[in-house]
Amino acid sequence: MLVTKQTQGAPATYDVAIIGAGPSGSIAASLLHQQGKRVIVIEKQDFPRFSIGESLLPACMQIIAEANMLEAVNKAGFQFKNGAAFSHKGQSSQFDFTNKFTQGPGTTFQVERASFDKLLADTAQSQGVEIRFGESVEAIDLSQEPKLTIRNRDGQVYSIQAKYLLDASGFGRVLPQLLDLEKPSSLPSRTAVFTHIRDNIDASIADNAHFDRQKILISVHPENKDIWYWLIPLGKNLCSLGVVAEPHLLGDAKQNLQEVLLKMLKQEPSLNKLLANAEITRECASLKGYSANVSTLATDKFALLGNAGEFLDPVFSSGVTIAMQSASMAAKCVVRQLNGEQLDWDTEYAKPLMRGVDTFRTYVEAWYDGRFQDVIFFDKPDEKIKQMICSILAGYAWDEANPFVNDSERRLNMIVELCR
Structure with missing residues (x-):
């Protein structure tokens, strides 16, 4: 039998209800609160909680600053990051994010998401945002202003009313499931298997491998370019390690995840040598079929942020960059609508957001079909072109002054032909 928390009177009312207190939810809540809007955030889990997506991009820093959270993030002691390194069969390539086309921050952090997400949520709360942890959204009624049915950790069910609704639920994808918005992704189904390790990397091996703790390392399988590995330094002697491939390339599904990860690691000799003394520190996990899409990103009643909308x-x-960018863009639109403006959410939010997402998509697709790998490992790159591509890898995928954003597919193909 359901126990109702509010037995009398109308549901509590808010300007904006947000589902999820991850990076997009906390930042959207902060931005809206700063504009004098009454916001509530409903978060199913308790923080801290484990999540992947641990290597931020410099473009994130602008939005963190916009939410008045930069000081807290800078003081937290996260691993400094200034670029990305790529490795394949003895070839290596590095991108220095400070040497890019687009103006803006060129450095950022690599973070344990459990502590990073908690820091953002705690900072939003310290600013005055109301966040309710351990509560889940059971139903949505959009017949008038959004009405949410919520179950708390004690099993009590209650309702709240809001003038607008933001879904920042990430891979939980609450609104896409409740409103039947799910749509197949254009990308093939892939699986990531990952863990945290004490890397115990020997200094001499690191020097010979040109390993830089201030950069994410992406290693390509020597025989199959469709398989790649991430190594994300998270601090002294701690790394996030993962492998990504189509499921059939990971071997016997009956193997446990640690066996899968270690077997795949042995297939990449340079990475295996670098991590010869590594120790796994947490149970291996997997994320399957993670690419997702939706039929509708926003209406005059709701908008989807980050992974709740599309994950590439x-x-x-x-x-995380797409999540934060969507939070910033949506918050501005919500404020305008709440202040009485008539908005076309497709024109004002969905299409502008997707311009950057589609830029990233160009490079993701070209990574897996080999075109972008040919560009990355080309040994005589044009410096100006590399700066333009570096801007995209640094997260500035919405800078339409960058030719490789404004006309991403054609420009990339042109460079591919030159490199080949």
Whole structure:
């Protein structure tokens, strides 16, 4: 039998209800609160909680600053990051994010998401945002203003009313499931298997491998370019390690995940040598069929943020950047609507957001079909072109002054032909 928390009177009312207190939810809540809007965030889990997406991009820093959270993030002691390194069969390539086409921050952090997400949520709360942890959204009624039915950790069910609704539920994808918005992704189904390790990397081996703790390392399988590995330094002697491939390439599904990861690691000799003394520190996990899409990103009653709308692939660490960018863009639109403006959400939010997402998509697709790998490992790159591509890898995928954003597919193909 359901126990109702509010037995009398109308549901509590808010300007904006947000589902999820991850990066997009906490930042959207902060931005809206700063504009004097009454916001509530409903988060199913308790923080801290484990999540992947640990390598931020410099473009994130602008939005973190916009939410008045930069000081807290800078003081937290996360691993400094200034670029990305790529490795394949003895070839290596590095991108220095400070040497890019687009103006803006060129450095960021690699973070344990459990502590990073908690820091953002705690900072939003310290600013005055109301966040309710351990509560889940059971139903949505959009017949008038959004009405949410919520179950708390004690099993009590209650309702709240809001003038607008943001879904920042990430892979939980609450609104896509409740409103039947799910749509197949254009990308093939892939699986990531990952863990945390004490890397115990020998200094001499690191020097010989040109390993830089201030950069994410992406290693390509020597025989199959469709398989790649991430190594994300998270601090002294701690790394996130993962492998990504189509499921059939990971071997016997009956193997446990640690066996799968270690077997795949042995197939990449340079990475295996670098991590010869590594120790796994947490149970291996997997994320399957993670690419997702939706039929509708936003209406005059709701908008989807980050992974709740579309997730591409972890290869260029675009997930958190898209989440934060969507939070910033949606918050501005929500404020305008709440202040009385008539908005076309497709024109004002969905299409502008997707311009950057589609830029990332160009490079994700070209990574897996080999075109972009040919560009990355080309040994005589044009410096100006590399700066333009570096801007995209640094997260500035919405800078339409960058020719490789404004006309991403054609420009990339042109460079592919030159490199080949």
